[in-house]
Amino acid sequence: MPTVNVHLKEHSYQIIIGRQILSQLGKALTSLNLGTDAVVITNPLIRRLHGKVLSTSLRKSSFSVQFFEVPDSEESKSARVAFELLGRIARYDLKRKIFIIAFGGGVIGDLAGFVAAVYKRGIPYIQVPTTFLGQIDSAIGGKVAIDLPVGKNLVGAFYQPRLVYSDVGLLTTLSPGQIRSGLAEAVKYGVIGDRKLFDFIAQHYEKLLSGDLLCLLKVVYWCSQIKVKVVEKDEKETKGIRTILNFGHTIGHALEAASRYQGYQHGEAVALGMRVATDLSLQMGLCAAEEALRLQCVLSDIGLPSEIRKVRLLDILKAMHHDKKFKGQKNCFVLTTGIGRVKVVDDIPLVYIKKAIQSRLLTFS
Ligand SMILES: NC(=O)c1ccc[n+]([C@@H]2O[C@H](COP(=O)([O-])OP(=O)(O)OC[C@H]3O[C@@H](n4cnc5c(N)ncnc54)[C@H](O)[C@@H]3O)[C@@H](O)[C@H]2O)c1
Ligand SMILES: [Zn+2]
Numbered sequence: 017m018p019t020v021n022v023h024l025k026e027h028s029y030q031i032i033i034g035r036q037i038l039s040q041l042g043k044a045l046t047s048l049n050l051g052t053d054a055v056v057i058t059n060p061l062i063r064r065l066h067g068k069v070l071s072t073s074l075r076k077s078s079f080s081v082q083f084f085e086v087p088d089s090e091e092s093k094s095a096r097v098a099f100e101l102l103g104r105i106a107r108y109d110l111k112r113k114i115f116i117i118a119f120g121g122g123v124i125g126d127l128a129g130f131v132a133a134v135y136k137r138g139i140p141y142i143q144v145p146t147t148f149l150g151q152i153d154s155a156i157g158g159k160v161a162i163d164l165p166v167g168k169n170l171v172g173a174f175y176q177p178r179l180v181y182s183d184v185g186l187l188t189t190l191s192p193g194q195i196r197s198g199l200a201e202a203v204k205y206g207v208i209g210d211r212k213l214f215d216f217i218a219q220h221y222e223k224l225l226s227g228d229l230l231c232l233l234k235v236v237y238w239c240s241q242i243k244v245k246v247v248e249k250d251e252k253e254t255k256g257i258r259t260i261l262n263f264g265h266t267i268g269h270a271l272e273a274a275s276r277y278q279g280y281q282h283g284e285a286v287a288l289g290m291r292v293a294t295d296l297s298l299q300m301g302l303c304a305a306e307e308a309l310r311l312q313c314v315l316s317d318i319g320l321p322s323e324i325r326k327v328r329l330l331d332i333l334k335a336m337h338h339d340k341k342f343k344g345q346k347n348c349f350v351l352t353t354g355i356g357r358v359k360v361v362d363d364i365p366l367v368y369i370k371k372a373i374q375s376r377l378l379t380f381s
Contacts, residue, residue: 023307121146133160197284201239203318247257291317292372292373
């Protein structure tokens with residue numbers, strides 16, 4: 017099975033990627049010495065779609081299995097849900113040796129990882145991502161978090177899983193819209209570090225959107241390798257290297273916040289953020305016009321949005337100031353110098369930013 021090794025000294029682990037491999041998860045866990053009792057954190061939809069295969073596989077390898085469900089919503093990444101879960105886990109954890117399985121998309125991954133990080137000052141957990149975004153991004157790298165009413169991911173930790181187990185077969189139950197949202201992040205990986213990946217997506221986006229498992233597997237493997245390379249160099253985001261993963265996210269996160277997380281899927285917001293960052297790169301003379309056009313065209317081919325709707329310029333700028341990426345009074349953008357290359361630029365004059373956002377606003381305000 018394709019495997020990516022994540023080298024982080026005593027926090028090293030493997031990412032195992034394959035097609036229809038969920039039924040072999042139990043076997044993959046036996047040598048990891050995680051414990052005997054699996055606590056599976058998931059939501060009702062994912063449990064209904066794929067829970068049986070997971071629990072059968074674990075029980076076959078002599079693990080006990082307990083599911084704890086949380087509502088299917090970003091609101092589950094809250095202190096209330098996290099503490100409810102911690103209480104249920106503590107009551108269950110009598111005479112057992114438990115470990116946690118995060119079985120879901122980024123919401124479940126972030127929440128379950130957070131719970132694993134703080135329960136008894138940290139117990140083992142593994143990630144079994146069930147969304148495309150989860151498999152190429154959120155399950156990798158050990159960032160776990162819950163949200164506060166004032167902002168996303170404000171309470172969290174760096175806490176690495178003991179295994180990431182990505183079965184692309186699980187992606188067959190996603191809608192094309194959900195795959196499209198994940199594809200925005202895949203395009204991001206191409207722009208920040210690998211032109212060949214970008215070209216592959218440009219050629220095969222239709223197959224990817226239709227759920228072609230071989231193509232999805234290739235992209236999950238490719239993106240995992242790119243993210244791992246970045247994370248290995250800067251595990252805890254102290255060296256500024258991990259910043260490049262934020263290409264498209266300065267404006268993307270601001271759009272999500274300004275629309276109160278109702279207006280856009282994450283990938284759609286990131287796509288708009290990448291468009292604005294590319295417009296900025298052009299304005300600042302960092303990037304050739306043909307490169308910028310190619311990126312904009314591929315995003316359009318995939319069906320990702322090109323216009324910012326229902327959000328006011330002022331609200332986007334305000335949200336940008338509140339973001340973690342704002343350092344003191346200085347903004348911070350990842351810009352592109354051509355597909356496959358990026359550059360982190362601080363303190364861009366506000367007129368440039370306004371111009372780049374305004375050119376994409378459907379209604380000026
Ligand atoms: N930790 C990180 O490094 C990191 C990185 C990127 C994003 N994130 C976080 O990830 C979250 C977004 O994750 P997401 O896009 O996976 O969204 P999500 O977890 O909300 O999942 C999207 C939807 O897909 C459903 N779903 C999941 N798997 C399914 C399957 N196999 N078949 C059918 N439906 C399925 C879910 O129930 C949900 O309704 C955000 O909270 C974001 O902050 C974290
Ligand atoms: Zn993202």
